[in-house]
Amino acid sequence: MTQKSDARREDLKARLVSAARARIQSSGLGGLRARDITADAGCALGALYTVFADLDDLVLHVNSGTLAELGAVLRTAAAGALGPEETLKALARAYLAFASENRMLWAALFEHRMAPGVPVPEWHLAEHAVLIQYLVEPLALLGAPSQNEDLLPRARAIFSAVHGIVAISLEARFIGLAPPVLERELLNFVDVLVSGLKSRH
Amino acid sequence: MTQKSDARREDLKARLVSAARARIQSSGLGGLRARDITADAGCALGALYTVFADLDDLVLHVNSGTLAELGAVLRTAAAGALGPEETLKALARAYLAFASENRMLWAALFEHRMAPGVPVPEWHLAEHAVLIQYLVEPLALLGAPSQNEDLLPRARAIFSAVHGIVAISLEARFIGLAPPVLERELLNFVDVLVSGLKSRH
DNA sequence: CTCCGTTTCTGAACAGCGTTCATTTTTTTC
DNA sequence: GAAAAAAATGAACGCTGTTCAGAAACGGAG
Numbered sequence: 001m002t003q004k005s006d007a008r009r010e011d012l013k014a015r016l017v018s019a020a021r022a023r024i025q026s027s028g029l030g031g032l033r034a035r036d037i038t039a040d041a042g043c044a045l046g047a048l049y050t051v052f053a054d055l056d057d058l059v060l061h062v063n064s065g066t067l068a069e070l071g072a073v074l075r076t077a078a079a080g081a082l083g084p085e086e087t088l089k090a091l092a093r094a095y096l097a098f099a100s101e102n103r104m105l106w107a108a109l110f111e112h113r114m115a116p117g118v119p120v121p122e123w124h125l126a127e128h129a130v131l132i133q134y135l136v137e138p139l140a141l142l143g144a145p146s147q148n149e150d151l152l153p154r155a156r157a158i159f160s161a162v163h164g165i166v167a168i169s170l171e172a173r174f175i176g177l178a179p180p181v182l183e184r185e186l187l188n189f190v191d192v193l194v195s196g197l198k199s200r201h
Numbered sequence: 202m203t204q205k206s207d208a209r210r211e212d213l214k215a216r217l218v219s220a221a222r223a224r225i226q227s228s229g230l231g232g233l234r235a236r237d238i239t240a241d242a243g244c245a246l247g248a249l250y251t252v253f254a255d256l257d258d259l260v261l262h263v264n265s266g267t268l269a270e271l272g273a274v275l276r277t278a279a280a281g282a283l284g285p286e287e288t289l290k291a292l293a294r295a296y297l298a299f300a301s302e303n304r305m306l307w308a309a310l311f312e313h314r315m316a317p318g319v320p321v322p323e324w325h326l327a328e329h330a331v332l333i334q335y336l337v338e339p340l341a342l343l344g345a346p347s348q349n350e351d352l353l354p355r356a357r358a359i360f361s362a363v364h365g366i367v368a369i370s371l372e373a374r375f376i377g378l379a380p381p382v383l384e385r386e387l388l389n390f391v392d393v394l395v396s397g398l399k400s401r402h
Numbered sequence: 403c404t405c406c407g408t409t410t411c412t413g414a415a416c417a418g419c420g421t422t423c424a425t426t427t428t429t430t431t432c
Numbered sequence: 433g434a435a436a437a438a439a440a441t442g443a444a445c446g447c448t449g450t451t452c453a454g455a456a457a458c459g460g461a462g
Contacts, residue, residue: 008410030314034449044412049450110374111312113231120374128374157366157386164365165358173311173321173329185358196397209439235420245441250421 013051013061015041021062021105029059029108059112060124066105067127073098074134084138085194091134092162092190096183099166110167132159142197158193165189214252214262216242222263222306230260230309260313261325267306268328274299275335285339286395292335293363293391297384300367311368333360343398359394366390 019040023032034055038045052058077094081087099106109128114120135155143151169182220241224233235256239246253259278295282288300307310329315321336356344352370383 028317031317033447035447045449046412046451047410050411055449111314113312116229116232125374153382153386154389156369157390160366160369161362161390162365164361164363164368167365168357168361173326181354185354188355189358189362192394192397192401194397195400196393196395199396199400200393234418236418246420246443247422247441248439251439256420 009051012041012043012047015043016048016051016058017061017065020058021065024059024062024108025102025104028104029111032059054115056112056114056118059108060121062105063109063112064124064127066102066109067130069102070095070098070106070109071130074131078134078138084141087138088135088142088158088194089187089190091138092186093183095162096166096186099170100179103170107171110163132156135159139197142194161193162186162190210252213242213244213248216244217249217252217259218262218266221259222266225260225263225309226303226305229305230312233260255316257313257315257319260309261322263306264310264313265325265328267303267310268331270303271296271299271307271310272331275332279335279339285342288339289336289343289359289395290388290391292339293387294384296363297367297387300371301380304371308372311364333357336360340398343395362394363387363391 016037019037020032022040023036032055034048035045037058038048041047048055048058052061073094074091077090078087081090132152132155135158136151139151139155139158143154165186166182217238220238221233223241224237233256235249236246238259239249242248249256249259253262274295275292278291279288282291333353333356336359337352340352340356340359344355366387367383
């Protein structure tokens with residue numbers, strides 16, 4: 001009977017992911033220690049490596065959860081908007097809000113690097129790709145029908161642009177933008193973008 | 202006579218920065234080891250800490266040099282362009298080219314994090330800010346004169362957007378964009394942006 | 403209930419890291 | 433040239449992620 005055994009394994013996995021998530025939330029990805037996680041999860045140090053390949057693997061699973069939450073937030077934001085322009089704005093607003101409210105978890109999505117030579121697993125790349133998908137429909141409604149073929153690169157570019165604005169501001173690398181100014185500037189940016197898209201056909 | 206002594210100090214500093222630069226270039230910021238750097242520079246492990254406070258300090262100086270190079274590249278790109286629209290495109294192209302050709306050094310500019318609680322020194326923040334300055338003039342030429350007051354936030358937003366597109370593509374986090382497609386999409390993005398800016402006054 | 407093969411869990415041990423500092427070596431001064 | 437001051441050294445420290453020999457818990461047979 002490996003049923004009980006599997007259940008214990010899954011429980012341990014869940015406790016480790018949740019402990020790692022809490023640590024990232026409070027100390028950031030850089031403050032993550034295997035010893036802290038296992039202490040919080042109530043298991044031995046070595047137990048971590050019976051369930052995950054290494055810390056990277058664990059972080060990937062934390063990020064997986066974060067992406068699911070972020071995806072849900074974006075979905076409801078898009079669902080509540082009226083036109084394509086409003087949808088794009090709502091998505092940008094929701095992305096900014098999520099990043100602000102879950103700063104460390106969101107930062108971990110993009111700060112994390114695999115060990116040298118190890119590629120990010122396919123299933124996790126696919127989870128990232130979902131973020132872009134929400135942009136495709138409003139963009140299709142905005143652009144000329146003939147352009148609908150290569151809409152994915154454009155959606156990715158626009159996501160990246162919005163992400164860049166949010167990322168550089170929240171990381172306070174340059175002189176930081178105060179949050180209300182940031183939101184105003186971000187929405188203005190989307191406005192300009194939409195104006196540009198409309199005026200090109 | 203502390204003149205000779207100072208000269209030796211400066212020489213050691215230069216050798217360490219150059220060795221660290223080479224290591225980042227070949228192995229990335231994550232592959233940087235104090236022992237490797239000091240071995241390459243031909244000095245003892247402890248010598249590093251007689252000239253720099255810690256590894257972060259050394260990385261800051263490497264990044265300082267990279268920013269100077271990048272700044273020079275952007276300056277000449279902007280100087281060779283005709284109108285404001287062409288200037289913006291030239292800047293985007295130059296930024297992408299620099300990032301592609303100096304991937305690891307460029308990535309180190311944004312990957313690097315100070316130790317927790319330690320802020321990035323003011324002088325280094327100022328060096329980052331220079332990047333944005335090149336955008337202000339062409340944006341001023343494009344926009345209505347009345348808007349010239351709060352042009353800096355807009356310049357920062359546009360820089361961040363371009364940076365985001367380049368960053369997410371080069372880091373291959375999502376399914377990677379092939380380089381020629383990336384350049385096409387980036388320039389198209391600038392086109393849309395300029396169209397939007399023009400159509401708004 | 404008892405036994406024993408199997409599986410699971412454990413934490414001491416290991417290699418590697420950034421950083422320090424007592425010691426040695428070099429330089430400067432008289 | 434000798435004494436004082438300064439600079440350079442690398443072994444040692446504390447911390448890291450990861451491993452693995454051994455301990456503990458489990459599960460079915462007698």
